[in-house]
Amino acid sequence: MAVDTRVTTAVERRSAAGRRRGSASRTRNAVLPVVVFVGLIGVGYLIALYYDKVRELPFLVPYPHLVLKAIVAEPAFRPQLLEALxxxxxxxxxxxxxxxxxxxxxxxxxxxxxxxxxxxxxYAVVLQCIPILALVPLIGSLFGYEMPSRIIVTVLFALFPMVANTLFGLQSVDKGQRELFQLQGASRWTTLTKLRFPAALPSIFIGLRNSAGLSVIGAIVADQFFQRGQGGLGVLISVMNQRLNGAEMFAAIVVASVFGVLVFVLFGWLGRLAIGRWFDFN
Structure with a gap:
């Protein structure tokens, strides 16, 4: 009986130590990004101070608080920013x-x-290696300089991760399981839907998350070149740069970056929600 009590006590101690380590790890993971962010803001102020006082070009690199003001407190600029977003x-x-x-x-x-x-x-590898910006003039000549060309460039940016990750997932099925399906006389469609696709879901969601982030980049890059029609963040960045409105330009850049991060995080969350109970999806 005494041995059982000692064993139970040791297990409880290890469990408590594990909980403490987990809590400390979560606290560290939450605090460190904040510390880095504060450091980056400080660096931003130093760079802005240099361009303001030494170079006497304050419009090139604005102070961070001016960028924040342009995002949340500029009534003339905020509607443009939201429409572009x-x-x-x-x-x-x-x-x-x-x-x-x-x-x-x-x-x-x-x-x-x-x-x-x-x-x-x-050809998937070639698609990934081609400098897409070199294709921009051709795409513009063939499809115009409005929405269709923007979509094509976005697809070119986002396509390869979906192809590569989906193919890897479909091919990662255990050989013994494939042979079992063959012995049972399963058709290609049954093997694909009942075996390959379920096994490939983690890789598919990883590709989806990566492609989602790249689609935002592609949309902004396409905007920089195809500036007809309804412009997005890329057009807004170009316009603010031409007008030497540094705070508004950096505000558009910050919003574009935050949007890309949110899209990446959203699809990561969707992946965990969809398959987290069956697969270790990070």
Whole structure:
């Protein structure tokens, strides 16, 4: 009986120590980003002070509080910022949706046979390696300089992670499980939907999260070059730069960065919500 009590006490102590370590780790993970953020703000003030007092070019690098003021307290600028954010979000969502469909279809086609993968995967790599900005003039000439061209550039940015991660997930199925499905006479469709896709879900969601972040970047980059029609954050950044409105330009950059981070975090959360109970999804 005494031995059982000692064992129980030791287990409780280890459990309490584990909880303390977990609490300390969560506190550290929450505090460290805040410390780094405060340091970056301090660096921003030093750089702005240099350009203001030494270079006498205060419009190039504004003080951080002026950037914050432009975001939340400039009645003339805030509607432009919100409209540009909405346009960028629309392009990013449409481009991401197209990239998801094309990427998954491409990967499913390649997983059907090795010769199909050998024939098609090099083109996925080529797509990733091509400097997309070099294609901008061609895309503009073929499709115009408005919304369709913006969507195409966004798709080009977001497509490869979906193709590569989906293909990796579909191919990661255990060989023994595949052979079991073959012994049971399962069709290709049954094997794909009942075996390959469930096993590939973690990789698919990782690709989706990466593609979501890249779709925001693609939408902003496309905006910089295709400035006709309804402009997004890229157009707003260019306009504010041309007008030498440093605070408003940096405000648009900050909003674009925060939007990209939020999209990345959102799809990570969706991945954990969808498959977190079955897979360790980080």
């Amino acid at each position: 909405g346009n960028t979000a629309l392009i990013a969502v449409i481009g991401l949706a197209i990239a998801i469909v094309l990427g998954i279809a491409w990967a499913v086609l390649m997983v059907q046979a090795k010769w199909i993968e050998s024939a098609l995967f090099p």
